[in-house]
Amino acid sequence: MNKESFANIATVAKRELTGYFSSPVAYVVIIIFLLLTGFFTFMVGRFFDTGEASLAPFFIWHPWLYLFLVPAVGMRLWSEERRLGTIELLLTMPITTWQAIVGKFVASWAFLTLALMLTFPLVLTVAYLGNPDLGVIFCGYIGSFLLAGSYLAVSSMTSAMTRNQVISFIVSVVACLFLILAGWPPVTNMLVEWAPSWLVEGVASLSVMPHFDDIQRGLLDSSDVFYFLSVIVFCLFTTGVLIRSERGG
Amino acid sequence: MIKVENLRRTFGPKVAVDGISFEVERGEVLGFLGPNGAGKSTTMRMITGFLTPCSGKISIGGFDVQENPIASKKLVGYLPENAPSYTDMTVQGFLGFTAELRGYRGSEKLKRVNRVLEMCFLEPVRHQSIETLSKGYKHRTCFAQSIIHDPDVLILDEPTDGLDPNQKFEVRNLIRRMGEKKAIIFSTHILEEVEAVCSKAMIIDRGRVIANGTPEELKMRSQRAGAVSLKVEKVSGESLKSELAKLSTAERVVIEDETETRTSALVVPKQKTMNGDFAKSIYNIATQAGWKIEQINTEAGKLDEVFREITMPDTVEMTEPKA
Structure with missing residues (x-):
């Protein structure tokens, strides 16, 4: 990657990120994320009753919270460009399609990371109350960060399919829900009746949950990281294919 | 500067552009005329590299648009139809963004932005967010974006659409002035604009070039011409x-x-x-x-007559029944 493509990605990302903060989306998402994580951690997860100095009751909700919040952030990525017609402007600039895709993705990921980092008071709280394993907490944040990135890449892909943000949002939620539930017995049972075993195993292995859980427990295994990164790369690649197919003949 | 050979593009079963070829040299302004849906915008989108042609070749300044997209895009300024822009940005922010994508940074970027703000009469609204602007200002903001890098080639899809008569006049003058040093293609529905600005004109209908020449030559094809x-x-x-x-x-x-x-x-x-x-x-x-x-x-003949005669040959009433 040369200097020019890096500069192009940075320019696109900077614009995208400023775009979030010039609309109420950013503030709404951040506030709701913080409120909900607080609610689930303390009220539903009974953080204080567990008597453990760990953030497990906090991270355990992330796959479900992200299920709605990440598509809300990602749904506009490409559908908004298509609705406004600015996609024509952006893609006729002297940049490549993948620079635009990566730039936009990085900006939204950075935004989600910011929201995630604003939960730092929780870390301070456990550190004050007890003696937590900071390595595990660090892994928890890494896992959550990768999870957000994966969902976001899915949203990027669905938003490239349509100019309608609502459709983009719903399809993205369903796709992310599939990623959560893929290894869940009711889903695999549905397949096991008729599908060959390689397909059942294949579908089950798509699930984010085992990978997310591994990292939550403090096991930062390269295969788990590789899983999340491959979801991201695959979805961004598909985003590129979708955009190209619309332009191509 | 711009060379288009046998360009063809279909959307499903519909043939949008069907074998168009032409060349535009530096110092020429080519006007695209044609009814709605004739394939003008599709042709322009292919020249700017937004759409991929089904077949045919486009080269800009010697660079093939398909094989060398970045190099050819650098030479082109493009004003898409309906002049889209990021409405949540300010005029200056938007122009700064496009300047950065064109590779300008720091004081050079500022200089470029200021130059087009002045050329397009956008100074009074430079700090305003684009969504609060009237259509004319929005349009000129997008136009300003297309000339920020002083390109050799300008592709303008209906550059005067939605402007008031004074603004139209200004934009036409701007195009004519720039046309002395650049290769420009622009599409329009306003025929007097072609006469005022273009050195060449092309009438496109159903994806094909059905007439081309200087505006004077085209006018000669009118039934009244020479009478x-x-x-x-x-x-x-x-x-x-x-x-x-x-x-x-x-x-x-x-x-x-x-x-x-x-x-x-x-x-x-x-x-x-x-x-x-x-x-x-x-x-x-x-x-x-x-x-x-x-x-x-x-x-002298009228361009709009020619336009009607050749795009709708069956419905034009003759000056007198032929019999």
């Missing part, structure tokens, strides 16, 4: 017709208006010329007959 219109006082249409019938070079005489005091007629020659000889011979007949001539002139 002489004549207004005389107190001569009946009948006697006018019979006198002019003596003229061997005239094909037919059409009485367009007849009142007690004045008769106007259109004399169509057998062969179209613009040199005025035909008008002279009519003048001679008129003076011999002792008519009082109020007005006599050779019609």
Whole structure:
């Protein structure tokens, strides 16, 4: 990657990120994320009753919270460009399609990371109350960060399919829900009746949950990281294919 | 500068562009004319690299748009149809963003932005967010974006759409001025614009080029072109017709208006010329007959007539039934 493509990605990302903060989306998402994580951690997860100095009751909700919040952030990525017609402007600039895709993705990921980092008071709280394993907490944040990135890449892909943000949002939620539930017995049972075993195993292995859980427990295994990164790369690649197919003949 | 060969593009079963070829050199302004859905925008989108052609070749400044997209895009400034822009940005922010994508940074970027803000009369709104602007300002903001890097090639899809008459005038002047040093293609529905700005014009219909040439050449294709219109006082249409019938070079005489005091007629020659000889011979007949001539002139033809005649050949009413 040369200097020019890096500069192009940075320019696109900077614009995208400023775009979030010039609309109420950013503030709404951040506030709701913080409120909900607080609610689930303390009220539903009974953080204080567990008597453990760990953030497990906090991270355990992330796959479900992200299920709605990440598509809300990602749904506009490409559908908004298509609705406004600015996609024509952006893609006729002297940049490549993948620079635009990566730039936009990085900006939204950075935004989600910011929201995630604003939960730092929780870390301070456990550190004050007890003696937590900071390595595990660090892994928890890494896992959550990768999870957000994966969902976001899915949203990027669905938003490239349509100019309608609502459709983009719903399809993205369903796709992310599939990623959560893929290894869940009711889903695999549905397949096991008729599908060959390689397909059942294949579908089950798509699930984010085992990978997310591994990292939550403090096991930062390269295969788990590789899983999340491959979801991201695959979805961004598909985003590129979708955009190209619309332009191509 | 721009070379297009046998360009073709389909959308499903619909053929949008069907074998268009042309060239535009530096210093030329090519006007694209055609009814809605004729394939003008699709052609422009392929030249700018937004759409991929199904077949055919486009090269800009020697770079093939398919094989070398970045190099060719660098040479091109593009104003898409409906002038899209990021509405949540300020005018200055938006232009700064496009300047950065064009590779300008720091003081050079600022200089570029200021230059186009001035050229497009956007200074009063530079800090305003684009969504609060009127259509004319939005349009000029997007136009400003297309010239920020002072490109060799400009592709403008309906650059004067939605502007008021003064702004149209300004934009036309701007295009004409820039056309001296650049290769420009622009599409429009306004035919007088083509006459005012273009050095070449092309009429496109159903994906094909159906006429091309200078605006003057195109106008010559009009039925009226080369005909002489004549207004005389107190001569009946009948006697006018019979006198002019003596003229061997005239094909037919059409009485367009007849009142007690004045008769106007259109004399169509057998062969179209613009040199005025035909008008002279009519003048001679008129003076011999002792008519009082109020007005006599050779019609230049109208572009909108040509446009209608060749894009809708079946529905154009003739000046007179052919029979």
